[in-house]
Amino acid sequence: xxxxxxxxxxxxxxxxxxxxxxxxxxxxxxxxxxxxxxxxxxxxxxxxxxxxxxxxxxxxxxxxxxxxxxxxxxxxxxxxxxxxxxxxxxxxxxxxxxxxxxxxxxxxxxxxxxxxxxxxxxxxxxxxxxxxxxxxxxxxxxxxxxxxxxxxxxxxxxxxxxxxxxxxxxxxxxxxxxxxxxxxxxxxxxxxxxxxxxxxxxxxxxxxxxxxxxxxxxxxxxxxxxxxxxxxxxxxxxxxxxxxxxxxxxxxxxxxxxxxxxxxxxxxxxxxxxxxxxxxxxxxxxxxxxxxxxxx
DNA sequence: CTCCTGTGCT
DNA sequence: AGCACGGGAG
Numbered sequence: 001x002x003x004x005x006x007x008x009x010x011x012x013x014x015x016x017x018x019x020x021x022x023x024x025x026x027x028x029x030x031x032x033x034x035x036x037x038x039x040x041x042x043x044x045x046x047x048x049x050x051x052x053x054x055x056x057x058x059x060x061x062x063x064x065x066x067x068x069x070x071x072x073x074x075x076x077x078x079x080x081x082x083x084x085x086x087x088x089x090x091x092x093x094x095x096x097x098x099x100x101x102x103x104x105x106x107x108x109x110x111x112x113x114x115x116x117x118x119x120x121x122x123x124x125x126x127x128x129x130x131x132x133x134x135x136x137x138x139x140x141x142x143x144x145x146x147x148x149x150x151x152x153x154x155x156x157x158x159x160x161x162x163x164x165x166x167x168x169x170x171x172x173x174x175x176x177x178x179x180x181x182x183x184x185x186x187x188x189x190x191x192x193x194x195x196x197x198x199x200x201x202x203x204x205x206x207x208x209x210x211x212x213x214x215x216x217x218x219x220x221x222x223x224x225x226x227x228x229x230x231x232x233x234x235x236x237x238x239x240x241x242x243x244x245x246x247x248x249x250x251x252x253x254x255x256x257x258x259x260x261x262x263x264x265x266x267x268x269x270x271x272x273x274x275x276x277x278x279x280x281x282x283x284x285x286x287x288x289x290x291x292x293x294x295x296x
Numbered sequence: 297c298t299c300c301t302g303t304g305c306t
Numbered sequence: 307a308g309c310a311c312g313g314g315a316g
Contacts, residue, residue, distance in 0.1 A: 040313095041313095043312095043313095044312070044313045044314075045300090045301080045302095045311080045312040045313060045314090046301085046302080046303090046312090047303080047304085047311085049304095050302085050303075082301080082302060082303085083301085083302085084300085084301035084302045084303085085300055085301050085302090085312095085313090085314090086300090086301080087300065087314090087315090088300090088313090088314085091314085091315095118314095118315095119313095119314070119315090120314085121313060121314045121315080122313090122314090123313055123314085124313075124314085141312085141313075142311090142312060142313085198310090198311095199310095227310095229309070229310060229311080230299095230300095230301095230310085230311075230312085231309095232301070232302075232303095232309090233307095233308085235299095235300095235301090236299085236300085237299080237300055237301050237302090238301075238302085240300080240301080241301050241302065244301095275300095279300090
């Protein structure tokens with residue numbers, strides 16, 4: 001029961017990308033490695049439409065890593081707004097300091113150097129090398145995994161991530177040439193985001209439909225293990241979000257009572273408050289009030 | 297493996 | 307009202 005493997009037409013995909021890519025602000029010519037690192041960090045788990053305005057604001061305000069590094073944590077968290085997972089903002093702030101201090105205020109172009117930065121993992125490191133510096137690097141996010149699962153392996157969707165294999169699969173698709181490989185990496189992501197979507201793939205307008213193993217197999221449904229879905233309502237994540245939102249909306253420290261008001265379960269509230277303290281997302285003043293870090 | 301947010305679609 | 311969504315760290 002060997003699945004048919006298909007080779008993807010790299011040049012057609014690249015041409016399609018040139019014609020069809022959305023004009024996202026971080027794809028404009030002249031965007032720095034810093035601009036790309038900020039966008040990729042924000043896009044790690046937030047959709048493009050919510051990222052766009054915040055990214056614009058950040059680039060205006062903090063055009064270089066050293067500019068962000070010089071800002072107080074509280075301001076960084078406020079500017080992060082409701083993008084979610086605010087620990088990303090703290091890590092990016094920390095990464096900015098390292099880039100300013102150790103890399104001459106220029107985002108590194110090398111994957112291993114990028115990986116050493118806080119908040120930069122296998123996806124983001126390769127995205128920055130490829131998209132900011134035009135280097136050949138397999139960039140594997142959930143969209144690319146789905147495109148490869150379908151077009152190459154003929155499956156309805158990607159199964160659970162398998163980092164080594166996923167990376168090798170995409171590596172095998174990339175041409176040797178840096179510029180073409182980098183653009184193909186971007187094209188694979190764009191294809192997964194806009195055409196080869198989870199629920200309603202637009203195979204009619206897909207540039208590789210003729211070479212797609214999934215098409216040839218009759219578009220079989222996904223038959224792997226069900227992916228586990230994350231709950232949100234009632235979780236500590238929701239409570240942490242509500243707590244932090246109070247502090248984002250005020251200038252200085254607030255009394256505990258102001259935080260008590262946002263969640264009725266005192267045990268959960270206290271646990272979340274404590275975890276926010278541990279994560280460095282909030283601080284407690286000497287008189288027992290709470291504030292965003294560095295703001296008292 | 298589990299945890300970390302907030303939205304937009306249905 | 308409920309559900310789907312996702313990269314990095316521990």
